[in-house]
Amino acid sequence: xxxxxxxxxxxxxxxxxxxxxxxxxxxxxxxxxxxxxxxxxxxxxxxxxxxxxxxxxxxxxxxxxxxxxxxxxxxxxxxxxxxxxxxxxxxxxxxxxxxxxxxxxxxxxxxx
Amino acid sequence: xxxxxxxxxxxxxxxxxxxxxxxxxxxxxxxxxxxxxxxxxxxxxxxxxxxxxxxxxxxxxxxxxxxxxxxxxxxxxxxxxxxxxxxxxxxxxxxxxxxxxxxxxxxxxxxx
Numbered sequence: 722x723x724x725x726x727x728x729x730x731x732x733x734x735x736x737x738x739x740x741x742x743x744x745x746x747x748x749x750x751x752x753x754x755x756x757x758x759x760x761x762x763x764x765x766x767x768x769x770x771x772x773x774x775x776x777x778x779x780x781x782x783x784x785x786x787x788x789x790x791x792x793x794x795x796x797x798x799x800x801x802x803x804x805x806x807x808x809x810x811x812x813x814x815x816x817x818x819x820x821x822x823x824x825x826x827x828x829x830x831x832x833x
Numbered sequence: 834x835x836x837x838x839x840x841x842x843x844x845x846x847x848x849x850x851x852x853x854x855x856x857x858x859x860x861x862x863x864x865x866x867x868x869x870x871x872x873x874x875x876x877x878x879x880x881x882x883x884x885x886x887x888x889x890x891x892x893x894x895x896x897x898x899x900x901x902x903x904x905x906x907x908x909x910x911x912x913x914x915x916x917x918x919x920x921x922x923x924x925x926x927x928x929x930x931x932x933x934x935x936x937x938x939x940x941x942x943x944x945x
Contacts, residue, residue: 755933764837764923764936765876810875819864819888819930823875 733830740798742827744811747792753814755821756785756796758807765810768796798829806831836860837937839924845943848914854940856907856924864930865907867899868923870939876923882907883930914944 734740746754752773757765771778771785771794778785784797794811811824837858846852856865864883868876881889882901890899896918898910907924921941925934 757936764839764925764938767933767935770933819866819881819883820878821934823877826873826875 730825731828731830733832734801735832736801736803738801740796740801740805740829742796742798742809742811742829744794744796744824745792746794746811746813746824748813748815749789749792751813751815753821754785754787754794755812755814756783756794757810757812757823758805759810759826760807768809801829801831803831803833805829837924837926837935839922839937839940841940842938843941843943845945846911846914847945848916850914851910851912853911854909854922854924854942856909856926856937857905858926858935858937859905860926860928860935861904862926862928862935863904864927864932864934865901866925866927866934867897867907867909868925868936870921870923876936880909888930911942914942916944918942919944 755770756768758768759765769780769783769785771787776787782799786795808826808828810826812821814821840855866881867879870876878891879893880899885901896913900908921939923939924937927934
C-alpha cells in the first residue's frame with residue numbers, strides 16, 4: 722500500500738475559520754515532507770515543507786506540524802479564504818533517492 | 834522565478850500517432866521529473882533525470898520515452914499510446930535531488 726495517506730478525502734470549512742488537514746506516513750526513514758496545493762486544471766503548487774529535524778514550521782497563514790513519534794503530518798491554514806479551495810497533497814521523500822511519494826489528497830471546500 | 838513551463842497545454846492523439854511533450858525551466862535546477870496524474874488521484878512518478886542522466890524509471894512502458902537534451906529541457910516522446918494513457922502529464926524540477934520540486938501546469942492528454 723501507499724506509505725503516505727490522508728485521513729479524510731474531503732474537508733468542508735467555514736470561510737474565516739482555520740483548516741487542519743492531516744496526513745499519516747509509515748516510513749520511519751522519511752526525512753523530508755512537503756505540502757502541495759492543486760487547484761482545478763493546474764499543476765501542484767508548493768506550499769510549505771519541513772525536514773525531520775524540525776517539528777513545526779510556519780509560513781504565511783500556513784503551519785506544518787510533524788510528529789515523528791506517531792508518523793503524522795498536518796497542515797494548518799489560518800483564516801481560510803475562498804482561494805484556498807483546492808486539493809491538498811502531502812508528500813514525503815524517503816531519503817537516499819530522488820523520489821517523493823504523494824498521499825491520496827484532501828479536497829478542501831470553503832463554505833460561505 | 835519558480836516557473837516550469839509545459840507545452841502543449843492540451844493534446845489529442847490517436848493510438849498510432851507519435852507526439853512529444855515538452856518541459857522547460859530556467860531556474861538552474863539539475864533534477865527534472867515526469868509524473869502522470871489521473872483524475873482524482875495523486876501524481877505518480879514516471880521518470881527522474883539528475884544532471885541530464887536518467888536516474889529513475891518507474892517501470893514505465895516503452896511507449897513513453899523520455900529525453901533530456903540539456904539541463905533546462907525535458908521531453909517525453911509518445912508512441913502507440915493506449916486510451917488508458919489519457920491523463921494529465923506533469924513536469925517538475927528541483928535544484929538538486931531531494932529538494933523541493935516545482936511543478937509545471939501539465940499537459941492534458943487524450944488518446945483516442
